[in-house]
Amino acid sequence: MSEIREDLRYTENHEWVKIDGTSATVGITDYAQDTLGEIVYVELPEIDAALAQGDEAASIESVKAAAPVYAPIGGTVTGVNENLEDAPEQINSTPYESHIFTLKMDDPADADGLMDADTYAEFVQSSE
Amino acid sequence: MNTPVLFELSRPGRRGYRLPAWDVPKLDVQAVLPEALCADAPPALPELSEIDVTRHYQRLASKSFGVDLGFYPLGSCTMKYNPKVNEETARLSGFAEAHPLQDERTIQGSLKLMHMLITRLCSITGMTWGTLQSMAGAHGEFTGMKLFSAYFHSRGETGRRKLIVPSSSHGTNPASAHLSGFEVVEIPADRRGLVPLASLEPYLNDTLAGIMLTNPNTLGLFEEDILEIAKRIHQAGGLLYYDGANMNAVMGKSRPGDMGFDVIHLNLHKTFSTPHGGGGPGSGPVLVSSRLVPFLPVPDIVQDGETCRFSWDAPQSIGKVSGFYGNFGVLVRALTYILVMGSDGLTHASEMAVLNANYLMHHLKGLYDLPYDRVCKHEFVLSASSLKEDTGTTALDVAKGLIERGIHPPTVYFPLIVAEALMIEPTETETRETLDGFISAMKEIHDLSYGDPEKLKQAPMHTPVRRVDEVGAARNPKVCWNE
Numbered sequence: 001m002s003e004i005r006e007d008l009r010y011t012e013n014h015e016w017v018k019i020d021g022t023s024a025t026v027g028i029t030d031y032a033q034d035t036l037g038e039i040v041y042v043e044l045p046e047i048d049a050a051l052a053q054g055d056e057a058a059s060i061e062s063v064k065a066a067a068p069v070y071a072p073i074g075g076t077v078t079g080v081n082e083n084l085e086d087a088p089e090q091i092n093s094t095p096y097e098s099h100i101f102t103l104k105m106d107d108p109a110d111a112d113g114l115m116d117a118d119t120y121a122e123f124v125q126s127s128e
Numbered sequence: 129m130n131t132p133v134l135f136e137l138s139r140p141g142r143r144g145y146r147l148p149a150w151d152v153p154k155l156d157v158q159a160v161l162p163e164a165l166c167a168d169a170p171p172a173l174p175e176l177s178e179i180d181v182t183r184h185y186q187r188l189a190s191k192s193f194g195v196d197l198g199f200y201p202l203g204s205c206t207m208k209y210n211p212k213v214n215e216e217t218a219r220l221s222g223f224a225e226a227h228p229l230q231d232e233r234t235i236q237g238s239l240k241l242m243h244m245l246i247t248r249l250c251s252i253t254g255m256t257w258g259t260l261q262s263m264a265g266a267h268g269e270f271t272g273m274k275l276f277s278a279y280f281h282s283r284g285e286t287g288r289r290k291l292i293v294p295s296s297s298h299g300t301n302p303a304s305a306h307l308s309g310f311e312v313v314e315i316p317a318d319r320r321g322l323v324p325l326a327s328l329e330p331y332l333n334d335t336l337a338g339i340m341l342t343n344p345n346t347l348g349l350f351e352e353d354i355l356e357i358a359k360r361i362h363q364a365g366g367l368l369y370y371d372g373a374n375m376n377a378v379m380g381k382s383r384p385g386d387m388g389f390d391v392i393h394l395n396l397h398k399t400f401s402t403p404h405g406g407g408g409p410g411s412g413p414v415l416v417s418s419r420l421v422p423f424l425p426v427p428d429i430v431q432d433g434e435t436c437r438f439s440w441d442a443p444q445s446i447g448k449v450s451g452f453y454g455n456f457g458v459l460v461r462a463l464t465y466i467l468v469m470g471s472d473g474l475t476h477a478s479e480m481a482v483l484n485a486n487y488l489m490h491h492l493k494g495l496y497d498l499p500y501d502r503v504c505k506h507e508f509v510l511s512a513s514s515l516k517e518d519t520g521t522t523a524l525d526v527a528k529g530l531i532e533r534g535i536h537p538p539t540v541y542f543p544l545i546v547a548e549a550l551m552i553e554p555t556e557t558e559t560r561e562t563l564d565g566f567i568s569a570m571k572e573i574h575d576l577s578y579g580d581p582e583k584l585k586q587a588p589m590h591t592p593v594r595r596v597d598e599v600g601a602a603r604n605p606k607v608c609w610n611e
Contacts, residue, residue, distance in 0.1 A: 035547070040602035063598045064541040088603070 203551025206398035239436035254385020258415035268393025268412030273308035358388030380475025480556035507553035
């Protein structure tokens with residue numbers, strides 16, 4: 001059973017989001033990293049990029065596949081986790097400590113559609 | 129054991145040839161060429177005798193695996209046998225020694241061959257005319273997308289930017305659409321593994337460019353609603369692109385042109401038995417419906433009576449998509465195959481390809497999961513999900529176990545919509561005995577997973593290179609032999 005944290009929000013594409021005021025920190029879940037397998041490359045978004053909700057923001061490559069990471073919320077990219085450029089495997093070992101990017105949200109209401117931990121746990125179970 | 133590279137075998141001064149003595153005055157290169165053009169030192173080429181070079185390549189060849197050596201059920205790739213008669217015609221000096229800049233009058237045979245090939249491919253697919261320039265499938269897709277653009281441009285419909293790409297299509301489809309400036313809209317497959325008609329609805333408006341469909345799709349399933357899909361896309365003013373990579377399933381049975389498609393690419397290196405993979409090169413002819421003919425790449429090949437010629441008279445053409453006329457040697461092989469098989473032979477090939485796939489699917493579905501359990505076309509997708517849950521054996525382990533047993537593994541981890549996917553395409557040429565051998569190997573691997581899974585994790589034990597470190601290779605690539 002993969003780890004799901006209570007204090008985060010989730011998307012159907014297996015991104016986790018940590019909301020702090022108007023700032024959103026985004027990564028991929030434990031379930032996502034386990035499904036992808038060993039991650040070998042992360043393409044980060046550009047700082048200041050304006051993203052609409054659902055836009056492709058980053059891309060993760062594993063030995064098995066390449067998978068897009070979508071912006072769970074619309075906003076402007078304020079930071080990226082540059083550590084992942086040299087050590088993409090951090091997402092495998094600590095998915096919830098290895099964020100991919102942070103956003104300044106355009107509209108905090110975007111977060112209303114995100115799942116809480118319990119709903120995401122059910123979602124993961126139903127997709128297995 | 130690793131085979132040393134030529135640079136390691138090199139010894140200073142060793143030669144594979146002996147030149148006669150100079151019989152012209154010796155010229156000092158540095159005296160006649162500008163300094164900037166002269167290298168400081170001779171190039172660091174390996175120095176070897178001819179026999180060492182011959183043995184080096186023979187040794188490598190004996191370690192490589194191909195369809196001439198064993199079963200190669202690599203799904204979606206149609207690794208079918210390449211009949212040797214194809215090589216005979218491709219080696220005819222009139223074809224093999226033709227130069228693309230030769231005067232047209234001296235290459236009438238080659239031109240006629242290309243004209244005849246387009247004609248035959250059109251009658252196989254139900255399309256109007258086409259080009260042979262594209263070098264492989266993805267290049268064909270790119271060409272097709274350029275044709276879409278040119279068509280909409282000519283009609284002033286530049287707002288048509290959205291291209292629907294189902295999740296069951298080939299991975300290159302969204303890439304080609306994106307590269308050509310279209311906005312890719314992915315729609316998921318339904319429980320049948322097919323495109324759900326209702327999912328098209330939101331896009332049927334004046335921003336729709338069209339749809340790219342792989343049919344049969346990557347699950348090996350024929351899109352049952354294809355006529356209705358075509359009708360709705362056309363009604364909304366969009367165009368239909370057919371990825372013909374899976375044409376091997378339907379030759380002589382159904383034609384994209386009759387389904388209403390506007391553009392199709394074929395993979396001659398898949399369906400039409402020309403070399404594939406490391407032995408390529410490929411070829412991806414593009415064929416179109418009548419309304420897209422004016423936009424085809426130039427030069428076109430036209431026949432006036434007995435004479436063929438290139439025609440550049442196409443003001444709306446998207447231009448050239450290759451330096452010359454495509455991979456000509458591949459075209460010779462493909463036409464040979466078509467003529468040798470005949471239309472009944474091609475139909476029979478598709479029938480056998482589908483029968484073989486269903487035979488394997490029937491015998492393997494008790495051992496591995498079959499997420500889409502329906503009669504398949506030329507390929508099907510198993511999943512090792514239950515096996516992984518019960519025993520820890522993954523699709524990758526199954527693949528390595530097959531290598532140990534002298535069989536090329538199927539495509540693994542694709543399509544992405546199936547977890548632990550094993551995508552199997554046997555092709556038409558395999559005998560019942562070969563198919564049964566594959567079923568036994570898959571059963572052995574299944575049983576070993578439950579009996580001695582660690583042994584399977586060690587596989588392959590008897591290959592020149594055992595499990596390669598794919599993660600290390602991707603994270604820390606070493607691209608120099610002596611690094």
